Amino acid sequence: MSLFEYAPAPESRSIVDIAPSYGLFIDGEFGEAKDTFKTINPADEEVLTEVALAAPEDVDRAVAAARRAFESWSALPGSERAKYLFRIARILQERSRELAVLESLDNGKPIKESRDVDLPLVAAHFFYYAGWADKLKYAGLGPDPRPLGVAGQVIPWNFPLLMLAWKIAPALATGNTVVLKPAETTPLSALFFADVCRQADLPPGVVNIVTGAGDTGRYLVEHPDVNKVAFTGSTEVGRQIARSVAGTGKKLTLELGGKAANIVFDDAPIDQAVEGIVNGIFFNQGHVCCAGSRLLVQESIAEELLTSLKRRMATLRVGDPLDKNTDIGAINSRAQLDRITELSEIGATEGAERWSPECSLPDRGFWFAPTIFTGVTQAHRIAREEIFGPVLSVLTFRTPAEAVEKANNTPYGLSAGIWTEKGSRILAVADKLRAGVVWANTFNKFDPTSPFGGYKESGYGREGGRHGLEAYLA
Structure with missing residues (x-):
């Protein structure tokens, strides 16, 4: 029996513009850092661009910007916050082809997965949590749920944009502001998302993105003015984070490894x-x-x-x-x-x-x-x-x-x-x-309405669904 061969069907790289370099997104603007690092395409090892390496003083600036923005952002009615999240969701849908190509270039995953799985779920999470923004008192989390403050979020390289959505969408819906650190090997879709925030006219400082390696994430997690830490990554790093925030009063969720x-x-x-x-x-x-x-x-x-x-x-x-x-x-x-x-x-x-x-x-x-x-x-x-x-x-x-x-x-x-x-x-x-x-009778099916999280060394806390609101509310 002879099999038909598949002819190449490449998606065009030209639909996404990658700048020669990227700075840190703090207080609604991109700014430079003292040091930089390169991010490469894992499929051919070619350098894609140069990215800012955030130092402790850069993280300080980002957290300060988030703290300033928290006062006005948390004071907005939920229906007003929802408008921004709906706007972000629609822009993500409109620019999904660009984002899918960028994600595959930076991460190495097949374009059909970026296009048909990651991007639809990213937009769905923002749509879903936009719907919760003005209904928090009906979420079963008390009659007067209040935001925590500044959320420090550290995401992994396997689903860069999806993990961003899992964390940023519920944080913003509940009235918190965010400082997010993407993985050092896959920072580009998070930096693209910064541009989406500007396109949506999100108030400066509500979302801040600091790129860097493990030291940048560690300084963010341990920052004294961060109220909530969310981490997805390895069990080993999760243990270190749990130790570092113990006794600080910070709320913590960890989504770690698995062996399903x-x-x-x-x-x-x-x-x-x-x-x-x-x-x-x-x-x-x-x-x-x-x-x-x-x-x-x-x-x-x-x-x-x-x-x-x-x-x-x-x-x-x-x-x-x-x-x-x-x-x-x-x-x-x-x-x-x-x-x-x-x-x-x-x-x-x-x-x-x-x-x-x-x-x-x-x-x-x-x-x-x-x-x-x-x-x-x-x-x-x-x-x-x-x-x-x-x-x-x-x-x-x-x-x-x-x-x-x-x-x-x-x-x-x-x-x-x-x-x-x-x-x-x-x-x-x-x-x-x-x-x-x-x-x-299925596997790897995800939905923004369904909570996700683990037991034992797979971490604690839940992301997604109504349960995902709880981690961002006092």
């Missing part, structure tokens, strides 16, 4: 489950905190499911993130590629059987072929540690009780998936899983 179990029972529709498995681990190159990186499959159907899964993986296209046919783009950075490679080599050394489909990887950039490991046990490091890449560990089980025990045998608790035709089994198993989000 995707459980497939013997009555599951195999083809549907395979699509869910692929989406669960290979979406966004596996750069997803809630990725289904552990596949738990019932022993009686393991061979059939793995045959189908390998056949499906052989059709995945790895390559240029701006090609609309691409399924798996570039790994975000050299450091992340090195970690994925190291843990995969350890998996093979520990005795698990490694398999990847035949696929040619580009010569330049950071790439890793979609990979599965079979013969994995609970003792393997690849079954215990978050790899944060397109690597799936496959384990088997015989009974529902064993599936639950293996699924919960992890220090993480962010998400899980269940595949079965029995509604009663879905409810019974979901009730026993220690995970913040449990998907049934």
Whole structure:
């Protein structure tokens, strides 16, 4: 049987203008910093632009601007704040093609994911929280909910613009002002968002964006005039932040790592489950905190499911993130590629059987072929540690009780998936899983109305939905 080859279908880079350099966005204006750093395209390692590196005095200025703006912003009626959020949401929709290209260039994710998943969800979050802005007293959070003040927010590189929306939209809706630090490898969509704020005539100082590395984020989190800290990222950094804010009176939410179990029972529709498995681990190159990186499959159907899964993986296209046919783009950075490679080599050394489909990887950039490991046990490091890449560990089980025990045998608790035709089994198993989000016969489905967050080393607090308002209200 011959297969049709896909002709290249590249999205145009020319629809987004990337400036030669970017400053810090403080008090409604872009300004320079003493030092700069470069951000590169992970697909070809070309320098995209130069970005300001915020020093402690720059963070001080940003927090001071947010504090000044808080007085007037928090005093606005909710209906007036809502107008700004609605305006931002509409501008994001109007400029979504530009933003999708920029996100794929800076992050490495396929354009079809940036275009069809990230950007619609970004706009949806601003629309959703705009609707809450004048209804806070009906949110079940007390008769007179009040904003906290200045929110210091630190976001990761895997969903740069979406994580920005998750944090900024509820903060503004509840009357807080924001100082946000994007990840150092993916600052461009946050800086683009600063321009969106200006286009929406958002009052100066309500949103401030300071770019930089870990030290910039640490100074923001520890700043004495920040009232609320929101962080999405690694569990290790989350622990450091929790220690630094302990006893300060700052409100804190942490969304950290995960090692989600995707459980497939013997009555599951195999083809549907395979699509869910692929989406669960290979979406966004596996750069997803809630990725289904552990596949738990019932022993009686393991061979059939793995045959189908390998056949499906052989059709995945790895390559240029701006090609609309691409399924798996570039790994975000050299450091992340090195970690994925190291843990995969350890998996093979520990005795698990490694398999990847035949696929040619580009010569330049950071790439890793979609990979599965079979013969994995609970003792393997690849079954215990978050790899944060397109690597799936496959384990088997015989009974529902064993599936639950293996699924919960992890220090993480962010998400899980269940595949079965029995509604009663879905409810019974979901009730026993220690995970913040449990998907049934689907995976990686997100909605602004639904809360998201974890247990154990996956953090605490919830983002999204009505629950996401609570973290920004006194």
